[in-house]
Amino acid sequence: MKKNSKKKDVPVIDDFAKGTAVKFEHVFFYYDESEKANGNYTVSDISFTINPGSYVTIIGHNGSGKSTLAKLLCGILEPCATSVKESGIYIFGEKMTYENYSRIQHQIGMVFQNPDNQFIGATVKDDIAFGLENDCVPASEMEKLIEEYSTKVGMHEFLDREPSALSGGQKQRVAIAGTLVRHPKILVLDEATSMLDPKGKREITRLIKMMREENPELTIISITHDIEEAYQSDEVIVLNHGKIVKIGSPKEVFADFETLKNIKLDIPFFQRLQDELQKYGIDITGVDDISSLVRLLCR
Amino acid sequence: MRNFAMGRYRPYNTPMHRLDARVKIIALVSLMVAVFLGYGSVPLNFIIYGLIFLGLVVAMIIGKVSFLGVLRAIKAMWFMMIFILLFNVLIPTKGGDYFLIGDFKVYYSSIYNTLYIVFRLFLMLMITSILTATTSPMDMTFGLEFLLTPLKWIKVPVSSFAMILALALRFIPTLTEDTERLMRAQASRGVDFKEGKLKEKIKSITSLIIPLFSSALMRSGDLAIAMECRGYDPKAKRTKFRRKNWRISDTLWLLFFLVIFGGSIALAVLGGKYDFFQMFLDLFK
Ligand SMILES: Nc1ncnc2c1ncn2[C@@H]1O[C@H](COP(=O)(O)OP(=O)(O)OP(=O)(O)O)[C@@H](O)[C@H]1O
Numbered sequence: 392m393k394k395n396s397k398k399k400d401v402p403v404i405d406d407f408a409k410g411t412a413v414k415f416e417h418v419f420f421y422y423d424e425s426e427k428a429n430g431n432y433t434v435s436d437i438s439f440t441i442n443p444g445s446y447v448t449i450i451g452h453n454g455s456g457k458s459t460l461a462k463l464l465c466g467i468l469e470p471c472a473t474s475v476k477e478s479g480i481y482i483f484g485e486k487m488t489y490e491n492y493s494r495i496q497h498q499i500g501m502v503f504q505n506p507d508n509q510f511i512g513a514t515v516k517d518d519i520a521f522g523l524e525n526d527c528v529p530a531s532e533m534e535k536l537i538e539e540y541s542t543k544v545g546m547h548e549f550l551d552r553e554p555s556a557l558s559g560g561q562k563q564r565v566a567i568a569g570t571l572v573r574h575p576k577i578l579v580l581d582e583a584t585s586m587l588d589p590k591g592k593r594e595i596t597r598l599i600k601m602m603r604e605e606n607p608e609l610t611i612i613s614i615t616h617d618i619e620e621a622y623q624s625d626e627v628i629v630l631n632h633g634k635i636v637k638i639g640s641p642k643e644v645f646a647d648f649e650t651l652k653n654i655k656l657d658i659p660f661f662q663r664l665q666d667e668l669q670k671y672g673i674d675i676t677g678v679d680d681i682s683s684l685v686r687l688l689c690r
Numbered sequence: 691m692r693n694f695a696m697g698r699y700r701p702y703n704t705p706m707h708r709l710d711a712r713v714k715i716i717a718l719v720s721l722m723v724a725v726f727l728g729y730g731s732v733p734l735n736f737i738i739y740g741l742i743f744l745g746l747v748v749a750m751i752i753g754k755v756s757f758l759g760v761l762r763a764i765k766a767m768w769f770m771m772i773f774i775l776l777f778n779v780l781i782p783t784k785g786g787d788y789f790l791i792g793d794f795k796v797y798y799s800s801i802y803n804t805l806y807i808v809f810r811l812f813l814m815l816m817i818t819s820i821l822t823a824t825t826s827p828m829d830m831t832f833g834l835e836f837l838l839t840p841l842k843w844i845k846v847p848v849s850s851f852a853m854i855l856a857l858a859l860r861f862i863p864t865l866t867e868d869t870e871r872l873m874r875a876q877a878s879r880g881v882d883f884k885e886g887k888l889k890e891k892i893k894s895i896t897s898l899i900i901p902l903f904s905s906a907l908m909r910s911g912d913l914a915i916a917m918e919c920r921g922y923d924p925k926a927k928r929t930k931f932r933r934k935n936w937r938i939s940d941t942l943w944l945l946f947f948l949v950i951f952g953g954s955i956a957l958a959v960l961g962g963k964y965d966f967f968q969m970f971l972d973l974f975k
């Protein structure tokens with residue numbers, strides 16, 4: 392997509408998608424003409440709705456089209472035209488088009504998998520400032536915002552560090568700060584923790600939790616291979632070969648053993664445990680953290 | 691080991707580091723001009739080069755620039771020095787004083803010419819390494835972008851070039867790490883980068899370059915997407931986070947280097963007509 396920043400356009404909210412943060416309606420996408428000819432879409436007939444302020448995870452094995460979906464969502468890729476009139480991507484009720492996508496992009500922040508490839512500035516400070524520079528924030532305000540957001544992600548004492556002197560988890564936290572500082576309404580995390588060690592992973596998970604408590608309006612869409620993370624979210628979307636296999640609350644989705652096994656996805660520890668215990672007549676539904684589970688079982 | 695490499699930026703907080711990058715770039719240009727001019731007479735040339743040398747040594751001490759890198763550079767220049775000397779001696783000159791080695795006339799002027807070249811190269815090395823060691827890449831790109839602003843008026847995308855330069859500098863350590871990792875990976879598969887015939891060496895380098903390019907391309911693709919997601923538009927106006935506060939001392943140094951610039955050109959032009967050194971000596975007669 393090319394930018395068209397000259398033309399100032401005003402948001403047109405479709406009734407059809409009113410009140411949703413993200414709405415995908417019959418979205419198709421392919422990278423390759425020849426693939427399309429075979430009917431092999433990379434993303435095929437995807438429709439779903441995400442409500443403002445919810446925390447949604449997308450799971451699926453490698454190559455199932457998760458990253459493609461994320462790129463479609465932030466307007467880096469454009470879905471292909473279909474015969475359905477409503478078909479398209481709606482962000483806060485507004486259909487994303489060639490004309491308005493650079494404005495809509497403002498509401499979406501994205502954090503990617505590789506910590507090195509999204510570190511743009513020469514130092515932590517510069518990296519957080521990058522988005523602000525693009526938004527033409529005056530330099531005097533930048534200083535304040537950088538202070539605030541670097542403190543939020545716990546990187547305040549590293550402001551002058553270069554990326555090569557930071558751990559992967561720290562770089563990822565900088566990327567989150569650099570994204571949040573632009574006040575997006577939707578935050579997309581594309582496997583933001585998959586290149587991190589367990590400690591880095593925990594840091595990021597804690598950070599996401601904190602962000603949600605601080606700003607309940609923020610919609611978070613997290614693409615992940617971490618089944619346990621998916622288990623903690625409000626809603627899970629399961630992708631397979633570019634199609635949605637299952638969508639719903641984690642309890643619903645993970646209860647469907649057969650489907651998940653068919654597409655070779657893991658089952659979260661809790662769900663497996665619950666299932667096993669059920670065989671012995673022990674019911675642990677409603678318990679979702681380790682300590683209360685231990686308490687319940689020891690009773 | 692890489693920490694002592696010549697010209698690598700070292701983040702101290704010295705007056706040299708605090709000096710505005712734009713002033714330092716202008717200083718570089720004016721000193722280069724001063725170094726590459728000839729001032730008419732041999733003693734005067736050496737006096738001026740010597741003064742510049744002393745000034746640079748002081749700057750290096752103030753800016754905590756390591757001498758080691760420059761010393762290494764001299765070591766590397768030995769071979770070249772001998773080569774240039776031979777070249778100058780063997781080429782027939784107009785005349786002047788000479789001394790004999792056996793039957794061969796060695797003109798003093800050819801020795802001086804060699805020394806000039808060596809001195810100039812050496813001073814240039816000093817100047818650039820002082821600049822790069824005391825100016826962070828960010829400041830340097832900012833300074834260059836500012837100084838090249840006039841080119842924007844003829845529609846040269848200076849800001850984009852500055853961004854490219856900044857990104858290239860940002861990714862040097864990342865790509866160096868990549869190279870090291872690849873070298874280890876290939877070495878563990880039996881590729882030998884040190885020994886072997888030229889043909890084998892070229893082959894082993896290929897096994898390094900191709901994956902390196904592919905990873906660099908992958909990175910640049912990711913980077914472009916990340917930049918777009920944070921609202922970067924090369925054509926749009928953007929504000930600058932790094933502002934430099936211009937201080938009185940910056941103005942003074944700027945004036946100083948402009949004087950050096952103008953002065954050295956004037957001296958070189960006049961030096962062609964008058965022998966200042968001789969005039970100076972005559973004063974004491
Ligand atoms: N730029 C591209 N050009 C052509 N094909 C692509 C491109 N990017 C991805 N694909 C293909 O599209 C399919 C989906 O890729 P995608 O990156 O969306 O998967 P993913 O679910 O994110 O996988 P992973 O879990 O490995 O990140 C894959 O088969 C991939 O080969």
Ligand SMILES: [Mg+2]
Pocket residue numbers: 457458459581582
């Ligand atoms: Mg992916």
